[in-house]
Amino acid sequence: MLRDLWGHRAFVAAIVRREFALRSVRAVWGALWLLIQPAVLILIYTVVFGQLLHARLPGVSDSLGYGLFVCAGLITWGFFSELVLRSQNLFLEHAPLLKAVRFPRSLLPIALVLACSINFALIAGIFLVTLLFIGRWPGVALLGTIPLLAVQSLLAIGLGVLVGTLHVFFRDVGQMAQVLLQFWFWLTPIVYPVSIVPDAARAVIAWNPMFYLVSGYQRVILEHAMPEWGGLPIIFAAALASGLLSWWVFRLLSPDLVDEL
Amino acid sequence: MTSSVELAGIGKCYKRYARPSHRLLEWASFGARERHLKHWVLSDVSFSAQPGEAVGIVGVNGAGKSTLLKIIKGTVRPSSGRVACAGRVAALELGLGFHPDFDGRENAITAGALLGLDGATVRRLLPEIEGFAEIGGAIDDPVRTYSSGMQLRLAFAVATAVRPEVLMIDEALAVGDAYFQQKCIGRIRRFREQGTTLLFASHDPGAVRTLCDRALLLDGGQLVREGEPVSVLDYYNAMIARRTAEYEIRTAEALGSHPTSTRSGDQRATIETASLWDESGDVRVVQVGAAVAVRIEGRVRERIDGLTVGISIRDRLGNEVFGTNTHHARLRGPSLRPGEAFRAEFRFAMNLGCGTYTLTTALHSGSVHLEGNYDWWDKVLVFQVVPGDEPTFVGCAYLPTSMRFEAIE
Numbered sequence: 074m075l076r077d078l079w080g081h082r083a084f085v086a087a088i089v090r091r092e093f094a095l096r097s098v099r100a101v102w103g104a105l106w107l108l109i110q111p112a113v114l115i116l117i118y119t120v121v122f123g124q125l126l127h128a129r130l131p132g133v134s135d136s137l138g139y140g141l142f143v144c145a146g147l148i149t150w151g152f153f154s155e156l157v158l159r160s161q162n163l164f165l166e167h168a169p170l171l172k173a174v175r176f177p178r179s180l181l182p183i184a185l186v187l188a189c190s191i192n193f194a195l196i197a198g199i200f201l202v203t204l205l206f207i208g209r210w211p212g213v214a215l216l217g218t219i220p221l222l223a224v225q226s227l228l229a230i231g232l233g234v235l236v237g238t239l240h241v242f243f244r245d246v247g248q249m250a251q252v253l254l255q256f257w258f259w260l261t262p263i264v265y266p267v268s269i270v271p272d273a274a275r276a277v278i279a280w281n282p283m284f285y286l287v288s289g290y291q292r293v294i295l296e297h298a299m300p301e302w303g304g305l306p307i308i309f310a311a312a313l314a315s316g317l318l319s320w321w322v323f324r325l326l327s328p329d330l331v332d333e334l
Numbered sequence: 335m336t337s338s339v340e341l342a343g344i345g346k347c348y349k350r351y352a353r354p355s356h357r358l359l360e361w362a363s364f365g366a367r368e369r370h371l372k373h374w375v376l377s378d379v380s381f382s383a384q385p386g387e388a389v390g391i392v393g394v395n396g397a398g399k400s401t402l403l404k405i406i407k408g409t410v411r412p413s414s415g416r417v418a419c420a421g422r423v424a425a426l427e428l429g430l431g432f433h434p435d436f437d438g439r440e441n442a443i444t445a446g447a448l449l450g451l452d453g454a455t456v457r458r459l460l461p462e463i464e465g466f467a468e469i470g471g472a473i474d475d476p477v478r479t480y481s482s483g484m485q486l487r488l489a490f491a492v493a494t495a496v497r498p499e500v501l502m503i504d505e506a507l508a509v510g511d512a513y514f515q516q517k518c519i520g521r522i523r524r525f526r527e528q529g530t531t532l533l534f535a536s537h538d539p540g541a542v543r544t545l546c547d548r549a550l551l552l553d554g555g556q557l558v559r560e561g562e563p564v565s566v567l568d569y570y571n572a573m574i575a576r577r578t579a580e581y582e583i584r585t586a587e588a589l590g591s592h593p594t595s596t597r598s599g600d601q602r603a604t605i606e607t608a609s610l611w612d613e614s615g616d617v618r619v620v621q622v623g624a625a626v627a628v629r630i631e632g633r634v635r636e637r638i639d640g641l642t643v644g645i646s647i648r649d650r651l652g653n654e655v656f657g658t659n660t661h662h663a664r665l666r667g668p669s670l671r672p673g674e675a676f677r678a679e680f681r682f683a684m685n686l687g688c689g690t691y692t693l694t695t696a697l698h699s700g701s702v703h704l705e706g707n708y709d710w711w712d713k714v715l716v717f718q719v720v721p722g723d724e725p726t727f728v729g730c731a732y733l734p735t736s737m738r739f740e741a742i743e
Contacts, residue, residue, distance in 0.1 A: 174449060329349065
């Protein structure tokens with residue numbers, strides 16, 4: 074199977090390349106726009122919230138603290154939600170291709186993960202350059218984010234393909250996923266620190282796998298310390314379960330999939 | 335020789351749900367209760383094609399041609415049957431992977447990759463693709479500025495850059511101009527000599543005749559005919575003529591422009607129905623030479639001895655073409671009690687020229703309706719005669735002909 078995928082690398086590359094070329098074609102600044110958007114985002118959170126509105130994390134007097142805290146969560150959450158939401162339309166978006174040529178369908182999620190990863194790498198790259206610039210480089214602790222990102226991608230693509238497959242048959246699923254994702258965002262301490270949350274709500278948040286992941290990133294960026302690994306095996310198990318579930322559902326429904334496009 | 339395409343008992347059924355929620359209910363019952371209607375677009379299609387062979391697939395829109403091609407390509411799964419293809423299958427996909435904002439070269443590379451060629455191969459073949467497409471400097475322009483013919487040129491050049499084992503071409507080829515079509519046909523011929531099987535789906539009888547060794551006729555998802563392109567296409571044309579005629583008659587009837595039928599008689603016996611039958615059933619369109627039956631059903635009001643049932647066929651100008659009755663045939667009908675129904679059937683070969691005809695029926699006593707006219711129904715039905723398998727002929731009658739043509743010493 075792996076050899077089959079490798080044989081189709083030009084196919085995957087074509088889809089990914091197309092994805093990025095589309096954003097820059099017919100624009101004077103072209104690829105520059107890929108960088109401008111995240112740069113503005115980072116600027117708003119660090120300067121506007123930290124400097125102008127004086128938003129502070131409880132117990133931290135640092136004027137940049139809140140901005141970095143939000144960026145750490147928001148950028149990684151953005152990667153997660155982009156993957157889930159994009160895979161929701163994965164099959165519908167590529168309907169003409171699915172009808173025209175035969176190829177292993179697993180190439181589509183692979184191409185999506187690649188495209189989103191590149192996008193994330195650009196944004197994270199700008200963020201890291203900013204950190205270096207303001208003297209907040211996290212150092213080796215940064216390596217701690219790699220397993221977190223891997224588990225997060227697995228979780229996202231697992232849920233995404235599940236939603237994407239069901240979405241072909243019931244268009245309600247996509248709408249529902251968007252609503253749930255909104256709830257999920259606010260249930261994750263991204264723009265607020267978990268310390269301000271009442272105990273009752275914290276019990277709910279404790280069940281949220283994204284809470285562990287996001288607080289891991291925040292810890293790396295703010296405290297320059299490795300993430301706490303305690304929760305990781307459980308989240309990995311959850312991500313694996315979501316992956317297997319979506320694989321099973323996809324296998325079950327794929328005979329009818331193209332018929333519904 | 336092993337065949338390069340082999341289809342055995344291919345069927346394709348689409349599920350139709352009246353409402354989206356019905357699918358949910360069906361899933362919730364784990365398939366125990368089926369909530370969908372099965373819509374078969376293909377049933378029991380079997381054929382095989384040898385390397386180097388060119389097979390034309392003809393049929394009206396919705397006959398199942400493209401579903402069949404998709405099944406051979408492997409993008410649509412058949413609901414029943416087996417399909418096997420030897421080697422790479424390439425299809426001319428107009429606009430696959432083409433993005434209007436990218437230039438021709440970029441689109442050619444992407445399309446090649448999507449068709450399963452690796453990047454290095456596409457780049458190596460790019461000059462050749464450009465050369466074949468012959469769109470000149472336009473290769474550097476965005477595809478949105480291309481005409482559909484130029485898009486076809488590029489798409490065909492990419493699809494056939496590497497010789498596939500099975501090549502599928504559909505109606506899209508018709509977009510090209512005569513020069514480019516010739517060029518495509520030349521390349522297809524060369525591929526075939528090297529062992530490529532061509533599957534050509536088309537409505538164009540001329541193209542199928544020149545390009546193909548064999549033709550398949552699909553109708554209503556079934557393989558109706560298979561054989562020499564010429565004979566299959568003739569059958570196809572007759573089928574279309576028949577449909578057109580049926581449609582015209584149906585519209586005419588719906589519009590009420592049915593030729594005014596007149597009826598006279600003292601109604602001591604009445605015609606209830608008059609119908610025209612061929613081997614396929616109750617019809618209004620028949621092929622030249624077809625064995626048909628005119629069936630007349632009626633009822634007598636009182637006791638009648640020696641009832642005569644007659645028919646007459648008139649052409650569209652009202653000329654009587656043929657007519658006869660049971661009296662002339664010395665056929666004594668049953669003796670009928672009051673209220674009793676009867677049926678008379680006239681069987682003959684429809685050896686008439688093509689055209690529209692009307693049928694007149696009559697119930698009377700004796701040899702002509704002037705003696706005792708019970709019911710005389712003019713233009714009770716309209717039917718059409720269309721070409722069948724016979725050699726082309728002109729005129730108002732078809733006289734089956736055998737010919738000899740030889741030199742004399």
